[in-house]
Amino acid sequence: MDQSRTATKKTRIQAQNKELILAAALEVFSAFGFRGATVDQIAAKCGLSKPNLLYYFRRKEDIYVAVLEHTLHDWLEPLRSLDPGGNPLDEITRYIRAKIRLSQDNPEASRLFANEILHGATAIAPYLKGPLKQLVDEKATLIQRWITEGQLRAIDPYHLIFAIWATTQHYADFDAQLRALTGNPADLMEKAEKAVISLLVDGLRPR
Numbered sequence: 001m002d003q004s005r006t007a008t009k010k011t012r013i014q015a016q017n018k019e020l021i022l023a024a025a026l027e028v029f030s031a032f033g034f035r036g037a038t039v040d041q042i043a044a045k046c047g048l049s050k051p052n053l054l055y056y057f058r059r060k061e062d063i064y065v066a067v068l069e070h071t072l073h074d075w076l077e078p079l080r081s082l083d084p085g086g087n088p089l090d091e092i093t094r095y096i097r098a099k100i101r102l103s104q105d106n107p108e109a110s111r112l113f114a115n116e117i118l119h120g121a122t123a124i125a126p127y128l129k130g131p132l133k134q135l136v137d138e139k140a141t142l143i144q145r146w147i148t149e150g151q152l153r154a155i156d157p158y159h160l161i162f163a164i165w166a167t168t169q170h171y172a173d174f175d176a177q178l179r180a181l182t183g184n185p186a187d188l189m190e191k192a193e194k195a196v197i198s199l200l201v202d203g204l205r206p207r
Contacts, residue, residue, distance in 0.1 A: 018056055020046040022070050025063045030108035033115070034064055034123075061123070068116055068124045071109040072132065075102055079161075082139055088146040092164075093201050099168035100193045110172035136161060152204045160204075167196050 024046035028037045039060050043050045057063045078098035082091050103110055121128055136158065143157035171178060171192055182188055 014056070017046075017048065017052075021048065021053055021056055021063065022067055025067045026071070026108055026112065029064060029067060030112050034060075037064075039063070065123050068113060069127055071106075071113055072124070072127060074106070074109075075099075075113075076132070076135060078102070079135060079139055082142060084142055084145075088143075088151045089201055089204060092204065093197055096164055096168060096197050096200060097193055099164060100171060100189060100196065103168050103170075103172035104189045107172040107175050110169050114169070114173050150206055153206055155204065160200075164200060167200065 021042065025037075025042045028041045028045055031037075032041070037060065039053060040050055042060075042063060043053045046053070057066065078095050081098075082095060116123060140157035140161065143152065143160060146152045147154050147157070171189065179188065185191070
């Protein structure tokens with residue numbers, strides 16, 4: 001048998017198993033928290049034996065950190081995609097839309113991350129101080145360039161990013177409250193998207 005083909009197949013299966021473990025772990029950690037979750041629960045949820053799961057991750061802590069970093073990577077993709085050559089208002093509008101949709105599609109991930117931050121972010125402090133800070137610094141510099149060029153109203157770039165995060169993730173972290181207060185209309189997220197864009201983007205137009 002072709003050894004390279006066997007190795008490729010093995011690598012593909014390993015990647016698929018890791019994705020299964022992370023998806024299952026997200027559900028379990030979101031439901032029970034880090035302390036209440038167990039490796040046995042995660043293994044049962046993803047359909048792997050406990051020894052097989054521990055082949056990929058040695059400890060529950062390693063799974064937890066991997067879930068959080070995987071979540072952050074997905075959430076940050078729209079921020080990474082801000083195009084320096086694009087129209088600033090269009091780029092920020094697109095970013096807000098993407099964040100609203102991520103909140104709608106992945107509320108468990110948002111709540112798990114928020115809970116980690118509220119407890120001091122000890123598990124992912126290196127990620128926050130490393131890759132996340134580097135990305136935010138880069139995009140804050142881009143936003144400041146747009147401001148200097150007169151394409152956006154003057155505002156602190158970091159706090160603009162924080163405001164977008166806070167506003168859009170509210171729709172995931174407080175989903176039950178929002179639906180109770182609004183009567184849970186079918187177009188709730190569509191209205192949310194329009195309101196947040198109007199609030200944030202219109203306020204960025206140069207005067």
